Amino acid sequence: MDMKTTFCEHCRKDVLYTEKNELMNAELKGEIYNYYGKLAVCNECNNEIFVNDINDYNLEQLYNEFRKQNNIISLTNIMEIPEKYNIGKRPLSLLLGWGEQTFSRYYDGDMPTQQYSAILQRIYDEPSFYLSILESNKEKLKSKSAYEKSKLATDKLLETQNVSNGEKIDVVGNYLVSKCEDITPLALQKLLYYVQGFYYAFTNQFIFEENCEAWIHGPVYRDIYFKYKEYKFDPMGISEVIDNFNLTVSEKAIIDSVIKNLSCYSGKVLEAFTHAETPWLETRGDLPIAASSDRQIEKRLIGDYFSAVKEKTNMLNPSDIGVYSKKMFEQISM
Structure with a gap:
């Protein structure tokens, strides 16, 4: 003391x-x-x-x-953004189409709205998202050098990212297995599917590139299936403690909400959820209930479905996923 x-x-x-x-x-x-x-x-x-x-x-x-x-970006993250992307506070506001002093106010401690917070959090987490804004709105900057310096910094960030899209599904899968007690391979498959869907609903992009298939027991990611096949219907566990999952704040917020609001249901219950949802139903089409299939569920179907869910249930942040899970449980229990 x-x-x-x-x-x-x-x-x-x-x-x-x-x-x-x-x-x-x-x-x-x-x-x-x-x-x-x-x-x-x-x-x-x-x-x-x-x-x-x-x-x-x-x-x-x-x-x-x-x-x-309230899922508002931390002041620490806000203060790191200008340094991270080598851009001034006023130029950043102009780039975002905000008032010239708006970002400066947030930098000095004012609380951003949830809408502006979500944008800033995504900028902090995703250099590719910031780069798209920089390229689209560079004419709003008052000097060419401001654009060039910021683009150079962003390009360097993108070069150093060490987790490829092909590996991200394994990162998410390991995170789910480490955080969900007594998770089975069946439940893991469904949680991956819900992470993919809700991540798209809140960010307008997919968290991993892999397609799932419309198997008899719901959406399945083939490589993950073979990775954990030996467990069959038994709970899984990881053999080592992993402290760094290379997940952004936004990714963790959505995954954690999926864990909180959906991992409480068994794999069979989650299977019933997916059997009542458009992506699996539309992909299966007129196949008999017990027919095997390797038909891929298009990511477009997943993105469109969960975006519509988010809008229909007035989800403002990932914690609202619980509204949907309760509704689905009531629906299959009727």
Whole structure:
């Protein structure tokens, strides 16, 4: 514990005080949030005292908790964006078609809307997305050098990305197996399918390139099937602890929500979900129920279906996936 000096309003003099960590709660925008903050305690009278720096720290922790629970990009990530892409705050606002001072306000601590937050989070996570904005809107920048410097930085970021699309399905699969207790191969296949669908719904792009096939028991990713085939109907586990899954914040947010809202159902229940959904039904067509098939479910079908689900159920962020899972469970239970 650090000891510093400040004025104690109880002792009426400058005193040494001790900082203590404590679980706190406070109201923000009508909701109560719990967070870990600090108290300043006078070493002479043992009363809590006010210290500007500690008050600022506690407010920062409160706002951080608010951001976390409402899927708002962290201030740290916002502040890293200009350096990451070698672009100024004003040029970035212009590039995004925002007011010239908008990004600067967010950089200084103002809270972005969920819409703007989603854009900034995706920019932070995905250099390819930022590059598409840079190329499409470069005429909005006031100097050619600003474009060239930012493009060079972005190209370097893209060159250093070490996880190819072909490997991403394995990364997601390993993450699911490590996070879901008692997951079976059947459940894993369905969760991969839901990750693919909901990731597209929220980002307008697919998280991995592989196509799934419309097998008897629902969508199946063939390579993943053979990877875990030996487990049959038994739960799986990974043989080593993996700390770094090379997943972005946005990817983890969506995958974690799929885990929270869909892994609670068994593989057979998830199979029933997929049997009631357009991608599997349309791909199977008039095939008999028990007929084997290697027909590929087009990613377009998956993207269109889950985008429509998101719009129809008014999903604002990944946590809303639970609305859909409950609806599907009620539907198959009728």
